[in-house]
Amino acid sequence: MIYSKLRIVISLSRNYASQSYFHNRGTESLRALTMGQLLEKTTNKYPDRPALISRHQKQVLTFQQVLEQADTLAAAFKIIGLQPQDRVGIWAPNMVEWYVTHMACARGGLVLVNLNPAYQSDEIKNLINAVDMKAMVCAHKFKTQNYYQHLLNVCPELFNCPPGGLKSPNAPSLKSVVVISDENLQGTFKYKDLITMPKKSDILSIKGWQHHIDPDQVCHIQFTSGTTGTPKAPMHSHFHLVNNSYYIGKGNELDKKHHKICVQVPFFHAYGTAITIAAALNHGATLVAPSASFDPDKSLEALKYEKCTVIHGTPTMYVDLIKAQRDKREEVNTEIAVIGGAPCSPHLLKQMTQHLGVQKVKSLYGLTETISGVFQSLDNEDEFLVTSTVGHLMEHLEAKVVDTQGRMVPNGTPGELLIRGYSTTLGYWQNEKKTKELIGPDKWLHTGDQFILMENGYGQIVGRIKDVIIRGGENIYPKEIEDHLNTHPDILESQVVGVPHERLGEEVCAVVRLQAKASVTLQDLDAHCRGKMAYFNIPSRMEIVDSFPKTVSGKIQKHKIVENILNFKK
Known part of the structure; x- marks a missing residue:
C-alpha cells in the first residue's frame, strides 16, 4: 500500500498508528522574508530575465x-x-x-x-x-x-x-x-x-x-x-505567502530549470496570486499572460510562440483548451500541467497527454484560509495518484481527519479534514466570531471538506460539508444567491444547489417555491440577477417544486434536493 517512491517523505513524517493523522516535517527551514x-x-x-510577458498588451x-x-x-x-x-x-x-x-x-x-x-x-x-x-x-x-x-x-x-x-x-x-x-x-x-x-x-x-x-x-x-x-x-502575512508559494513552486518543479508558465487563471484568485505569481517569483519563472481573461485560442498561441513549458488552469480550462487544439492542431509540447479547482479525471489526463503533449500533471488542493496549497502532487506519480487524490500533504503542515465529535477516525475513513501549520490565516478581518469557528484553541483549522487521509500522506476529497458549489473552479456560495432570489416578488422560497455538469464540474441550479398562481421562467431569474451579481453566480438551471425535503427538526436537506433533481432527469 505504501509506494516505494514515498519512503523518503514518510521517513521524515510522523503518523499515529492506524489513525488519520499525518505530519510532514519538511526538509528545509521556513524563511522570514517579506x-x-x-x-x-x-x-x-x-535582473534581465522576463518576469511577465503580457501578450495582449x-x-x-x-x-x-x-x-x-x-x-x-x-x-x-x-x-x-x-x-x-x-x-x-x-x-x-x-x-x-x-x-x-x-x-x-x-x-x-x-x-x-x-x-x-x-x-x-x-x-x-x-x-x-x-x-x-x-x-x-x-x-x-x-x-x-x-x-x-x-x-x-x-x-x-x-x-x-x-x-x-x-x-x-x-x-x-x-x-x-x-x-x-x-x-x-x-x-x-x-x-x-x-x-x-x-x-x-x-x-x-x-x-x-x-x-x-x-x-x-x-x-x-x-x-x-x-x-x-x-x-x-x-x-x-508575507510569511504565509512567501513560504507556501515557495513549496508550491518547488512541488511544480519550478526550481529545476527556467520555466515559462502559460497563465490561464485570473490573477485575483488564490490560484493566480499564490500558486502562480508568488511561486514564479520564488523560483525566477517567467509568467506569460495570453489574454486579459481566459481564451483557449490565445492560450494556444502563447504555448506555441512563447514555448511555454508549464500551464496553469482548472479542469474546465483544460477541456476548452483541448477542444481548441483539436481544431487548430498547433505545435505545442508542454512539460507540466498544474490543475486546481477540482481533481483531474483519468479521461482528462489522457486528453491532456494526447493533445497538449503534457508529460506530467500536478494536482493541488488548498483553500483561501490556508493562503492556497495544502496537498500537492509529488514527482513521478502514477495515474492513480494523479487522478484519484489531491496530492501529498505539503511540508511543515499537519493534517487529521475527524468525526462529528472531533475524534480522529481510522486511516481510510471519511471525516472532516483539519489542518494545522504556518500557513493558516491570521483570521477573518474584524470577524472574531467566525475566526473562532474556523480555528480552535488548539490551532487546528476546520476546512469543512469531507476527506480521506491515506497512510502515505496522500488525500482524497469525498465531498463537501459546506454547501459551496464549484463551477469551473469558481467557488460559489448558495446563500448569497438565495438571499437575492428571495427578493423576487413571485418567489416564495429558494434553495440553490450544485448539480453535475460535464464541462464545468457543477452548474448552479435554483430550486424555487412560487407564490400562488405565479409563473417564473429561467429567463426571469436571469433578468432578476443580471447586473446584481457576478455572472458565475447566476443560476443556469431552475426547478420549480411544491416543497423542500426536510429533517424532523425542520432543516432543509440539500443533498436530497440534488438527488430528486438527478432522479427526475433519469
Whole structure:
C-alpha cells in the first residue's frame, strides 16, 4: 500500500498508528522574508530575465523593471496619502498593472485586497466597506464591465471631487481611485500620471523602508465570498505567502530549470496570486499572460510562440483548451500541467497527454484560509495518484481527519479534514466570531471538506460539508444567491444547489417555491440577477417544486434536493 517512491517523505513524517493523522516535517527551514524582499532577492539573481510577458498588451517586464516600477508606484501611493497597512483594492483582469500593483503594495507595506473583475456595484460596495479600503486601483472598462461607472454608482460624489479627495457616506473609508486608462476620469488619478509623481529621493525611501516591514504583518486579503451580507476576508502575512508559494513552486518543479508558465487563471484568485505569481517569483519563472481573461485560442498561441513549458488552469480550462487544439492542431509540447479547482479525471489526463503533449500533471488542493496549497502532487506519480487524490500533504503542515465529535477516525475513513501549520490565516478581518469557528484553541483549522487521509500522506476529497458549489473552479456560495432570489416578488422560497455538469464540474441550479398562481421562467431569474451579481453566480438551471425535503427538526436537506433533481432527469 505504501509506494516505494514515498519512503523518503514518510521517513521524515510522523503518523499515529492506524489513525488519520499525518505530519510532514519538511526538509528545509521556513524563511522570514517579506514579498518585497523576495522580489529584491529574485531581481538580484535574475535582473534581465522576463518576469511577465503580457501578450495582449504587447509588454515584457524583466524582474529589474518590475522592482523599479513597484518602488515607483509604492512611492506614489505614499505621496497620495497611503500609510503602511492601509488596504488597497485591485479590481482588474490580468494585466501588467495588476502585477506591478501587487508588488508595489508589498514594497510599501500596504495590504493588497484582491477583487473579482466580474463583481457588480452592490458587491464592490460591500467589499470596500468590509475591510475599510482606502484606495482602489481598477481598469476603466473590460468586456461588458465599466468599473468607473460601478464606482460612480457606489460613490456618486466621485464625479465632483478632486483626485484623492473622495468623501462618500456609502464608502467612508475610500479616499483615492486610480484608473488604468488613457482617459481623464473625474475624481480619479490616472495610473500613468501617478507613476510620474515620485522624485528619485521618494523612490529611494521605499528601498530603505524594507527592513521596517515585518514578515508577520498582513500583506494580502482574499475574500472567500463577495456579495450580500458581510463577506469573510481571510488575512495572510508575507510569511504565509512567501513560504507556501515557495513549496508550491518547488512541488511544480519550478526550481529545476527556467520555466515559462502559460497563465490561464485570473490573477485575483488564490490560484493566480499564490500558486502562480508568488511561486514564479520564488523560483525566477517567467509568467506569460495570453489574454486579459481566459481564451483557449490565445492560450494556444502563447504555448506555441512563447514555448511555454508549464500551464496553469482548472479542469474546465483544460477541456476548452483541448477542444481548441483539436481544431487548430498547433505545435505545442508542454512539460507540466498544474490543475486546481477540482481533481483531474483519468479521461482528462489522457486528453491532456494526447493533445497538449503534457508529460506530467500536478494536482493541488488548498483553500483561501490556508493562503492556497495544502496537498500537492509529488514527482513521478502514477495515474492513480494523479487522478484519484489531491496530492501529498505539503511540508511543515499537519493534517487529521475527524468525526462529528472531533475524534480522529481510522486511516481510510471519511471525516472532516483539519489542518494545522504556518500557513493558516491570521483570521477573518474584524470577524472574531467566525475566526473562532474556523480555528480552535488548539490551532487546528476546520476546512469543512469531507476527506480521506491515506497512510502515505496522500488525500482524497469525498465531498463537501459546506454547501459551496464549484463551477469551473469558481467557488460559489448558495446563500448569497438565495438571499437575492428571495427578493423576487413571485418567489416564495429558494434553495440553490450544485448539480453535475460535464464541462464545468457543477452548474448552479435554483430550486424555487412560487407564490400562488405565479409563473417564473429561467429567463426571469436571469433578468432578476443580471447586473446584481457576478455572472458565475447566476443560476443556469431552475426547478420549480411544491416543497423542500426536510429533517424532523425542520432543516432543509440539500443533498436530497440534488438527488430528486438527478432522479427526475433519469
